[in-house]
Amino acid sequence: MSPPAIAVTGLTKSFGRTRVLNGIGFAAAEGTVLALLGPNGAGKTTAVRILCTLLRPDGGHAEILGRDIVREPQQVRSLIGLTGQYAAVDDMLSGRENLSMIGRLLGQHAKAARRRADDLLAAFDLAGSAGQTVKAYSGGMRRRLDLAASLVGEPRVLFLDEPTTGLDPASRGQLWDLISGLAVQGTTVLLTTQYLEEADRLASQAVVIDHGRVLAEGSPAELKERSGGQVIEVRPVRRDDLPAVMRLLADLTGTPASAGRDTAAVPAADPGLLGAVVARLGAEHIEVSQVGLRLPSLDEAFLTITGHHVVTEAPARQTSQELRCQAATPDCGRFSR
Numbered sequence: 001m002s003p004p005a006i007a008v009t010g011l012t013k014s015f016g017r018t019r020v021l022n023g024i025g026f027a028a029a030e031g032t033v034l035a036l037l038g039p040n041g042a043g044k045t046t047a048v049r050i051l052c053t054l055l056r057p058d059g060g061h062a063e064i065l066g067r068d069i070v071r072e073p074q075q076v077r078s079l080i081g082l083t084g085q086y087a088a089v090d091d092m093l094s095g096r097e098n099l100s101m102i103g104r105l106l107g108q109h110a111k112a113a114r115r116r117a118d119d120l121l122a123a124f125d126l127a128g129s130a131g132q133t134v135k136a137y138s139g140g141m142r143r144r145l146d147l148a149a150s151l152v153g154e155p156r157v158l159f160l161d162e163p164t165t166g167l168d169p170a171s172r173g174q175l176w177d178l179i180s181g182l183a184v185q186g187t188t189v190l191l192t193t194q195y196l197e198e199a200d201r202l203a204s205q206a207v208v209i210d211h212g213r214v215l216a217e218g219s220p221a222e223l224k225e226r227s228g229g230q231v232i233e234v235r236p237v238r239r240d241d242l243p244a245v246m247r248l249l250a251d252l253t254g255t256p257a258s259a260g261r262d263t264a265a266v267p268a269a270d271p272g273l274l275g276a277v278v279a280r281l282g283a284e285h286i287e288v289s290q291v292g293l294r295l296p297s298l299d300e301a302f303l304t305i306t307g308h309h310v311v312t313e314a315p316a317r318q319t320s321q322e323l324r325c326q327a328a329t330p331d332c333g334r335f336s337r
Contacts (some may be wrong), residue, residue, distance in 0.1 A: 003066060005157050005188035006051065007032040011060035013046055013212075020046045022212035023060065028271035030156075033179065033189040034195040035203035036218075039306060044057070044087075051190070052082050052148065059236040064157055081201075085162045087146040089324065091232065095126050095145050098134060100154045113152075120148040124146055140171025147178060157188045164198060185337045196299040199212050206298075211304045222299045232277055233265040235290035245288075248280055259302075267296065267304075 004027035013021040023045045028034035038044045049055040052068060053073040061068070067075045074295055089098045096117050103113030121130045126146045129165050134142060143163065150158060160179065164172045171197075179202055183189055193199055200220045207217040232253070234245050239262055249257040249266040252273055257266040268274070271293055281288055296304075 002030060004028055005032075005065055006034070006062075006190060008051070008062045008317055010061055011050065011056065011176060013050060013324065014058055015044075016227045020212050021050075021057070021060075024209055024212065025060075026207045026214065026217060028188055028190060031183055031186045032192055032205060035199035035206040036190060036192045036209065037126045037199055037206055038192075038209040038300060041211075042209045044326050045161055046299050048082070048159050048190070048192060048208075050321050052080060053077055074189055078153070079155060080157045080159060081150035081153065082159045083150045083161065084162050087142040089134050089142060089145050089149060092237045094131050094133055095121055095137070096130040096144065099138050099149060099152055102149055108152075108155045114227075116152055120151060124148045125174070138171075139293060140174065141169055143167060143171065143175060144178070147175065149168070155187070157190070158182065160189060160191045162192055162194060165194065166230045172198075173246065177241060186333040188322075196221065196297065198300060208302065208305050216305050220298050223305070224298060226301055226305065230268055230271055230293045231265050231291060231296050232268045232274055233294055234261055234277065234281070234288055237289050241286050245281075246288060248284065248286075251279065252276055260277050263290075265300075267300070268293070 006026075008026040008027065009025045010324045011021050011025065012019070012023055024043070024047065026036075026312050036044050036047065046055065050057050051064065051069060053069055053076050056070065063069065064076045065079050069077065084223050089095075090101075093101065094248055096114070099117035099120055100110075100113045104110065118127070118130070124147065126141060126145060126148070128236045129137065129141060134145065138143065147163065154184045163179075165176050167175065169261075176198065179189060179191070183202075189202075191199070191202060203220060205217070206220055207225055208223070216226060218226075232249065234249065236242055236245050242262070242264055243257060245260060245264040248259040249264055251310065253268055254268050255266050257264045262314070272293075278291060279290065
């Protein structure tokens with residue numbers, strides 16, 4: 001069995017008196033997507049910055065493809081790519097110029113850098129806009145270009161820190177397809193995200209952290225199972241009946257129900273409660289267009305594990321630029337924030 005592409009054991013980090021990472025550990029196999037989930041302040045971005053050699057850990061051990069992140073930072077940088085929470089591209093350059101410049105910084109000859117840029121622009125559906133300045137790109141185009149930039153050096157391990165934040169559904173879907181394709185081609189991806197649907201769609205393995213500790217890990221399906229049983233979901237015909245449906249579900253299950261846009265849902269350890277719900281709805285003359293059992297969502301599993309919903313972490317600006325600069329020039333790290 002081959003060693004993991006990412007191996008983390010007992011990683012710790014403090015800023016002053018604040019302990020941000022408190023001994024986290026996890027592993028990701030080559031060619032897989034691992035989702036790192038956690039609420040605001042959980043330590044996700046700090047963990048990514050450490051694994052990308054932008055921060056030095058206080059303790060613990062981590063390796064990328066067998067290379068120690070502390071003892072062999074330059075070797076690690078040659079193996080990885082990073083897309084941070086903000087697009088790290090130059091607005092005044094064209095898409096092609098951005099990618100070619102990064103290739104040159106990474107030591108590629110001019111022709112090779114341009115050829116690599118054109119290949120990536122085509123792969124990311126940006127060939128038609130290759131000569132346009134990036135300031136004219138849409139948000140989705142900028143994000144795709146940023147992801148392409150992190151792939152100029154053909155990294156074997158890619159870190160994506162909330163890569164689809166702020167994108168519209170169509171652009172998010174495009175980026176999901178690109179990320180899935182990278183994993184199929186053998187790239188290992190570590191993804192932090194505020195979108196539970198994103199982790200469910202992309203990841204084969206998920207790690208939930210909170211207050212710098214790992215609370216749970218497993219496949220998205222396994223995390224769903226940990227939320228306990230199934231979920232009864234009811235969609236009333238009249239939206240005005242939603243509060244009454246929520247009270248009814250809470251009364252029968254002993255658990256507060258949650259409301260969606262036009263549905264009410266509640267965990268049900270005993271699937272037999274569904275019959276009682278249907279009978280009670282009839283007795284109270286509440287018309288429904290849908291009632292049934294389903295598996296819990298990853299969002300519901302997260303809520304069960306952590307006690308609160310996932311929240312966006314405060315973005316750490318310029319991590320992508322820092323890493324690309326460090327990969328090209330060892331001394332550039334001294335300019336990192």
